[in-house]
Amino acid sequence: MKIELKDGKEVEIVQLSSEIPVINLCEYINTLVEEDIFIRTDRPFCFEEEERYIFDVLEGMRKNEQDYLAVLYGKKVVGGITARRGIGKERNNVEMGIGILKEFRGIGLGEILLKEMVKRVREKMNPENIYLHTASGNKPAICLYEKMGFRKIATLPKWMKHKGEYYDMYWMVLV
Numbered sequence: 001m002k003i004e005l006k007d008g009k010e011v012e013i014v015q016l017s018s019e020i021p022v023i024n025l026c027e028y029i030n031t032l033v034e035e036d037i038f039i040r041t042d043r044p045f046c047f048e049e050e051e052r053y054i055f056d057v058l059e060g061m062r063k064n065e066q067d068y069l070a071v072l073y074g075k076k077v078v079g080g081i082t083a084r085r086g087i088g089k090e091r092n093n094v095e096m097g098i099g100i101l102k103e104f105r106g107i108g109l110g111e112i113l114l115k116e117m118v119k120r121v122r123e124k125m126n127p128e129n130i131y132l133h134t135a136s137g138n139k140p141a142i143c144l145y146e147k148m149g150f151r152k153i154a155t156l157p158k159w160m161k162h163k164g165e166y167y168d169m170y171w172m173v174l175v
Ligand SMILES: CC(C)(COP(=O)(O)OP(=O)(O)OC[C@H]1O[C@@H](n2cnc3c(N)ncnc32)[C@H](O)[C@@H]1OP(=O)(O)O)[C@@H](O)C(=O)NCCC(=O)NCCS
Pocket: 037, 038, 039, 098, 099, 100, 101, 104, 105, 106, 107, 108, 109, 110, 111, 112, 133, 134, 135, 138, 139, 140, 141, 143, 144, 145, 147
C-alpha cells in the first residue's frame, strides 16, 4: 500500500516478510533505541538478536498469532506496528506496539498505521480486546491512542524509569 504523507513524502506499508533485509529492520529499531524515547528497550539489538526476533514474528504470523506492518521509504524501514495475541486463556486479547522514526512523525503515519492494523486484527484475529500500553510521559502516543478510540483502563504507578525519573504505565483498550 503506497501512501503520500502530509508533507508529500511517499512511503509504502508492507506486511513483514523475509524480503525485507534484517539489517534494515535492525537499523530501524536501533535508531529508536538510540533516541532513548519512551520504549522499554534500553540497549541496541545485535544482528543475530534481530534475526531471531524477525524469525519468531514470521512464525507467529503463519500461526495467526502475530502481525507486523513495516513502513518503507525506499529500502529504509522508517516505521512499524506490531500486534500479538495473548497466550492460553488470554488469547483473545491482542496487544499492539508502534514506533516511527523522528523524521516521519507528525505527518499522519501513526494514525494510518494504527487504523490499518486495527482493521487487520479485527478481520484476522477476531479479538475480544485490542490494547496497548504507554508511559505517562509519552504525550504524542497518548494523544494518538485517545484519538483512535483507546481509553485508559489501568495505571501501574512508577513503572518505567526513564532518564532517571519514574513514570506511570497506562494500559489502554480500544472501546
Ligand atoms: C507516538 C507516535 C507513533 C505518533 O505517530 P505520528 O505519526 O507522529 O502521529 P500522527 O502524525 O499520525 O498524529 C496523529 C495524532 O497523534 C497525536 N500526536 C502526534 N504527535 C503529537 C505530539 N507531538 N503531541 C501531541 N499529540 C500528538 C495527535 O492527536 C495527532 O492528531 P492531529 O494531527 O489531529 O493533532 C510517534 O510519535 C512515535 O513513533 N513515537 C516514538 C515511538 C513511541 O513512542 N511509540 C509508542 C510507544 S507506547
